[in-house]
Amino acid sequence: xxxxxxxxxxxxxxxxxxxxxxxxxxxxxxxxxxxxxxxxxxxxxxxxxxxxxxxxxxxxxxxxxxxxxxxxxxxxxxxxxxxxxxxxxxxxxxxxxxxxxxxxxxxxxxxxxxxxxxxxxxxxxxxxxxxxxxxxxxxxxxxxxxxxxxxxxxxxxxxxxxxxxxxxxxxxxxxxxxxxxxxxxxxxxxxxxxxxxxxxxxxxxxxxxxxxxxxxxxxxxxxxxxxxxxxxxxxxxxxxxxxxxxxxxxxxxxxxxxxxxxxxxxxxxxxxxxxxxxxxxxxxxxxxxxxxxxxxxxxxxxxxxxxxxxxxxxxxxxxxxxxxxxxxxxxxxxxxx
Numbered sequence: 001x002x003x004x005x006x007x008x009x010x011x012x013x014x015x016x017x018x019x020x021x022x023x024x025x026x027x028x029x030x031x032x033x034x035x036x037x038x039x040x041x042x043x044x045x046x047x048x049x050x051x052x053x054x055x056x057x058x059x060x061x062x063x064x065x066x067x068x069x070x071x072x073x074x075x076x077x078x079x080x081x082x083x084x085x086x087x088x089x090x091x092x093x094x095x096x097x098x099x100x101x102x103x104x105x106x107x108x109x110x111x112x113x114x115x116x117x118x119x120x121x122x123x124x125x126x127x128x129x130x131x132x133x134x135x136x137x138x139x140x141x142x143x144x145x146x147x148x149x150x151x152x153x154x155x156x157x158x159x160x161x162x163x164x165x166x167x168x169x170x171x172x173x174x175x176x177x178x179x180x181x182x183x184x185x186x187x188x189x190x191x192x193x194x195x196x197x198x199x200x201x202x203x204x205x206x207x208x209x210x211x212x213x214x215x216x217x218x219x220x221x222x223x224x225x226x227x228x229x230x231x232x233x234x235x236x237x238x239x240x241x242x243x244x245x246x247x248x249x250x251x252x253x254x255x256x257x258x259x260x261x262x263x264x265x266x267x268x269x270x271x272x273x274x275x276x277x278x279x280x281x282x283x284x285x286x287x288x289x290x291x292x293x294x295x296x297x298x299x300x301x302x303x304x305x306x307x308x309x310x311x312x313x314x315x316x317x318x319x320x321x322x323x324x325x326x327x328x329x330x331x332x333x334x335x336x337x
Contacts, residue, residue, distance in 0.1 A: 043323070
C-alpha cells in the first residue's frame, strides 16, 4: 500500500479513461468520480474497481461512446435509456436530471434502464445533498444474494442510497448494500486476511461465518435483517425494472465481468418548494444531537451518522495522499501512458 497525491490520482485516471476511448468532459468526469470515491475511502468501488471497468470496456459490455437518452415521461417523472454506456456517467446524468425536475415540481424522478455498474452509489447522494436536495436512489445487480431460506444466489444485493442535505454541518448520506457486506468489502477483507467483524453469510455447509475468503467461494452472503432484507431486495429490483422498463436481476448475466444492463431509480426532493430551510436544519440538528448523546459501548468508537466518516477520510487523504494498492496503481499507470 502506498499514498499518492489526489491530483496525481485524478490525472492518471483521466489519462486512463482517455486511453479507453472516452473523450473531453466525459473522460474527465468519469475519472473524477473514480478519484473522489477513492479519496473518500470507498476503495473497493474507486481505483480498485477501475481494472474491472477497463476489462468491461475491452469485452464490449460498456460502450464508452454511448450517452443516456430520454424515452418517455410525464411531469416530474421520466424514463431514460443508458444504452450500456459507462455506469457512473449514466447515473450522474440521471441524478442531475432528477434534481432539475425537482426544482420544477418539488419532486423529480428518473428511471434508468440498460446501464452499467454505477460504482459508488453514494456519489449521487452527495451530488444531490450538495445541491440542497433530498435523494433516494437504488440499483439492481446480478444475482449474488440467496433469497431467505435458499442456498443459491437469486436476488441482487441492490445498493440503496438515501441523502439528507444540511446547510450547516456534514450531509447525511446512507450508502448500503442489501447484503450485510458488499462483495467488494468481502473481497477487501479476504485480501487483507482479516475476519469480518460480524457474520457476513454462510459457508458451504450452511454455518454462519466471518471468514471472508469462505464467503467468496460459497456466494452465500447474508441479507440485512435476514428475511426482511431479502424482501427489500426483491421489492427494489421490481421497482427498478418495472419503472425503467429494463432488466430485472434474474435477467442479468451472472459473470461479474459481463454484469451489464442494470436498472436504476433516482428520486430527488427539493424542500425549498414547500418547507423552510431553517426549520429543516433545526430538526436535523436535534436528531443528530440526540444520536451523539448515546453512550458508545467502546469509548474508542463514538457513535457517528452515515456520511460523517466520509469527511474525516476525505480530509486525511487530501492531506496525506490517497491510499492505493500498489498492484492496482501499476495497472493504472500502464493504461495511462
